[in-house]
Amino acid sequence: MDTKELYEKLKSKYFKKLFAFAIIFTMFYIMKDLLNIFILTFLITFLISSLNKALTKQIRKIFHIDDVIVSVFIYLIIFVMIIYSLYKYLPITIKQVLDILDELKNFDYDKINYSSSEYINFLLKHIDIKKYILEGTQHVFVLMGQIGHFTFDFIAALVLSMFFMFEKYKVLSFVRKFKESKISWLYGYFKNLSTSFIDSFGKVLQSQFVVAIVNSIATIVFIYFLKFNHIIGLGVLVFILSLIPVVGTIISVVPLSIIAFDVGGINYIILIISFIIIFHAFISYYLYPKLMSHKVNLPTFFIFIVLIIVEHFLGVWGLLLGIPLFIFILDLLEVDFS
Structure with a gap:
């Protein structure tokens, strides 16, 4: 292959597409430790932008309003809700968690009645229950630490999305300057592929929205029969x-388990966790792949395989980004699956 032929291949659209994909993949790899913040920022921005468009459209039927003002009100409401929730429910949650841990720590395990079965009696008397409970308690503290880290990522993403929404037109104007730069061809590919990605991501989010509705309704019905208080709030x-x-x-297991313990003790915690495991399995392995298959016009088998593979590499976010990335690659390869 001579230099001229190599140069022509480098100028070909297929090489440029491959190069664009390599850049995206490299960026994902380099920023993998910050993936939570970036994906949360994208997710929150997408949701608030969609809400902003819907509200602005309805309000402008009555009077003209700038969409930035609508964004200000949306974020103001969100922050007020977060502050109110922390003020009202955080002290109660901490107290109940400490009460549960204290009760587990001080529980007299020697008083457990094993008389119902000689076999169970033999097994339980030779198992150090207290040891496993204390180990489980340590795992709870680790989980709480992870939740705290996720909360920080969420707040950081919320602030980033807020700045983007407030300066959306300035950001877009700055990005458009690359259209006249020396990498204008790269801008064109990124623009087209990002449009395709956002469109498919919107379909994925619609499926996740349906899953969230089904999950919240099922949870409300279940906790209603368990005589929980504040059912609507928990459903939201x-x-x-x-x-x-x-x-x-x-x-969601944490607040539900705390309230379950307060209402019916350990038995209710077991019921709640069992319900969440069974229903989550139904959603993950049946409902979600079916919804995705219908939305993006791909066979359920491929949906399922893609979700498994991408979840392995990207973690739980792969369940949201897997299908858009797969469609992104199909667009890159110019595969017509419509």
Whole structure:
């Protein structure tokens, strides 16, 4: 292959597409430790931007309003809700968590009645229950630390999305300057592919939205029969957390388990955790792949395989980004799957 032929290949659109994809992959790899913040920022910005468009469209039927002002009100409401929730529920949550841990720590395990079965009696008397409970308590503290780290990422992402929404037109104007630069061809590819990615991500988010509704309704019905208080508030909390795959479900276990313990003790905690595990399995392995298959017009088999592979490399965020990335690659290869 001579120099001229090599130069022509480097100028070809396929090489340019491959180069664009390599840049994106490299950026993902370099920033993998910051992936939570960036994906949360994208997710929050996408949701608030969609809400902003819907509200602005309705308000402008009555009077003209700048969409930045609508964004200000949206973020103001969000921050007020967060501050109010922390003020009202955080002290109660901390107290109940400490009460649960204290009760588990001081529980007299020798008084457990094993008389119902000689076999169970033999097993339990030779198992150091207290040891496993204390180890479980340590895992709870680790989980709480992870939740704290996720909370920090969420707040950072919320602030980043706020600055983007407030300066959206300045940001877009700055990005458009690359259109006339020496890498204008790269700008063109990124623009087209990002449009495709955002469109497919919107479809994924619609599916996740349906999953969140189903999950919150099922949870409300279940906790209603367990005689929980503040059912609607808990339902809203579960709905919001359900928008975040897997992690949201894990986080929702904490407040539900605390209230379950307060209402019915350890038995209710077991019921809540069993319900969440079974229902989450139904959503993850049946409902979500089916919804995705319908939305993006791909076979359920491919949806399932893609979700498994991308989840392995990107973690829980792969469940949200897997299908858009797969469609992104199909667009890159000019595969017509419509």
